Amino acid sequence: MSLEMDKPYFRLISEPILENPIFVQGLPGFGNVGKIAANLLMKFCNAKPFAELYSPSFPDYVSVSTDGVCALPRYEFFAAPMEKSDFIIMTGDTQPSFDDVLAHYEVCSEILNFLQKYKCSLFITMGGVPMTEEKAQVYVAATSPQLATEFMEKGAVLYIKGRIMGATGLMLGLAKERGLNGICLLGSTNGFQADRGAGFTVFKFLMKALGNEVKEGL
Amino acid sequence: MSLEMDKPYFRLISEPILENPIFVQGLPGFGNVGKIAANLLMKFCNAKPFAELYSPSFPDYVSVSTDGVCALPRYEFFAAPMEKSDFIIMTGDTQPSFDDVLAHYEVCSEILNFLQKYKCSLFITMGGVPMTEEKAQVYVAATSPQLATEFMEKGAVLYIKGRIMGATGLMLGLAKERGLNGICLLGSTNGFQADRGAGFTVFKFLMKALGNEVKEGL
Amino acid sequence: MSLEMDKPYFRLISEPILENPIFVQGLPGFGNVGKIAANLLMKFCNAKPFAELYSPSFPDYVSVSTDGVCALPRYEFFAAPMEKSDFIIMTGDTQPSFDDVLAHYEVCSEILNFLQKYKCSLFITMGGVPMTEEKAQVYVAATSPQLATEFMEKGAVLYIKGRIMGATGLMLGLAKERGLNGICLLGSTNGFQADRGAGFTVFKFLMKALGNEVKEGL
């Protein structure tokens, strides 16, 4: 196998059978809210990995696992066929290098290209938003006013405070440019440390909004 | 629609009918003078948006409007058929990432390519220039001594202080390399904060120089 | 000869005859451990230079030798036919520019492409790892649990502390993605200055692990 690494590269592990799945993305960021929520969703759905994304714009190191085996930074895609709606869940342990804006656009575009064949019905990005207030909230922004309203009616607060940074915002913006439907769910967090509570709040809201029941004990 | 985002990308909303329009550009910068002047011109002309430019070198965030809908950073093109002379006005809420010089050249070149079919008679860039003096002035630089002189005779001060930074200078330099006619109008400003006065001074000078009458109450 | 320098460029000095050689890499880094170990190996094996790699992502200077002759930054490849196992040894006096992550991936991928025709049986990268402990140790990470275990049994400590930075980690990660076998040997060092002791420890361990005898007096 030749792996040139001059652009983002997908490795397909298996071909999942999914019906108009909902794409859900949670990457590292503020309070790690998005990634924590994605991990909870994967656990809840018993999602199975089916693809990996490598990119020359990811940081230049390898992680070593507890058995001494190295791995390049990567995004991982998990498939979860469910009763109500199938899911494709993407998470990762990195984002493109700080300030490499071109790479950010390229990686997000390649992900949308890759997802095209799965005919996703909805693109959901999850992240955190720094807030000083006490109350745990889930904020929503969307690719259309209708979608924003729909999720407000389900309990989210409209996010009108300005910008959504990094892949959490960019995926939504690029999805909109392609005429796709998407929302961004942002959990309020008061710090940069991993905020498991905020991650759980986003996950629970998402499940409720999509009609799934989540038991508190998860 | 496939939107690869590996280079600047234009989305045409409608095809305006214009006769050798004057191109006028005002982007964020010193005192936001250029952008403020462009906004005043758009209001004065009742200009209509007809195209958008996206670029992977623009910052990696989305802005969220008051109805919760996200949008990628972009430049917007407005058309204004007028009695004296038609206008194409370009503004935006960003410039390519700090220090990404290659992107700056590429974006400006793509804009000139895009404008080619409209057969613009003149390319005008507007910006601010930090000055300690009190008096509001409009400085001019041009692609030829004749053009510089022409606008000096209309009341501008010749800009001989050195450099014009960013897209305000680059568009003019690249226009000159293509054999096009252009001028740069710089409003003196004493700060980095939005300077509405300087923006209005530049707008008013431009209108007068082009033979349009502006009422003070705008 | 035309040397475009828009991408990494190999110059072949001679074509070595080697049988499934072991590739060993030691570049500048923590305590210069990898480079020192590579130099000791080259001396031990009486290795001969057979190729050079230039890259536009290497720093923009030339080094001048004692006879006043300039040379671009480069990686050098040395061949050593040996009784037990042949070696290809790579060293250099630089790494791609700080933070140019894309270049790091490209250079490492081009090296793996170049090495393909020599059908290397094993890829070994050597480096240093900052440690506060006194005892000189050699840590190992690998492309598979079997390889990691094999070198642990020969006396290395499993490296499970997280990440391996730069080309030392990246070459291993990219080799793994191509289905190649590789290990990384990291010598513990307590500083950023050149640590000849740590370099020798890594070299000696490598020789012993591969079944070569090293006399202390080298």
Added chain:
Amino acid sequence: MSLEMDKPYFRLISEPILENPIFVQGLPGFGNVGKIAANLLMKFCNAKPFAELYSPSFPDYVSVSTDGVCALPRYEFFAAPMEKSDFIIMTGDTQPSFDDVLAHYEVCSEILNFLQKYKCSLFITMGGVPMTEEKAQVYVAATSPQLATEFMEKGAVLYIKGRIMGATGLMLGLAKERGLNGICLLGSTNGFQADRGAGFTVFKFLMKALGNEVKEGL
């Protein structure tokens, strides 16, 4: 004319008739020594401009001259047919953006490509080198020991202090890789301010070494 500006771009003003000219380069740098020496040489030879180089990696501004006309940053090529040996002299008012190493390699390579048709007999780069000593010296490094020795015999000191930074070093290194003959002359300077004395010393040495007589009053 279409000027895409996605890579370095040459504009030919006229086609000079030169016989195996010597290429001499002086760009901004330490003490501005190289550029000052190049300007003195152009004046001495009554050199005429025949080509310009633009690059998207040059800084994103325009300079405005005293008649208010803007110009993009550029390198300029001057031709000087002389009795003893013809010259092509290159100077400029910039170098590629700080830290854009890839651009540095690309611009220098394009210059060597451009010069190929003029069949230059020798490539000379001039610059400054920071020295604490009082005495004005000219240091030399070369593409071969023979050339270094030849210019030492003419009075230059062998430069064995390490590195030559930026285009002054890179042009020499890339010329060597193409099998071309070149030298670098470095004038000792004790500051970063423009050092006209050091520039004159380098110019005078160069003229003497090439067999031209320079009167002190220049």
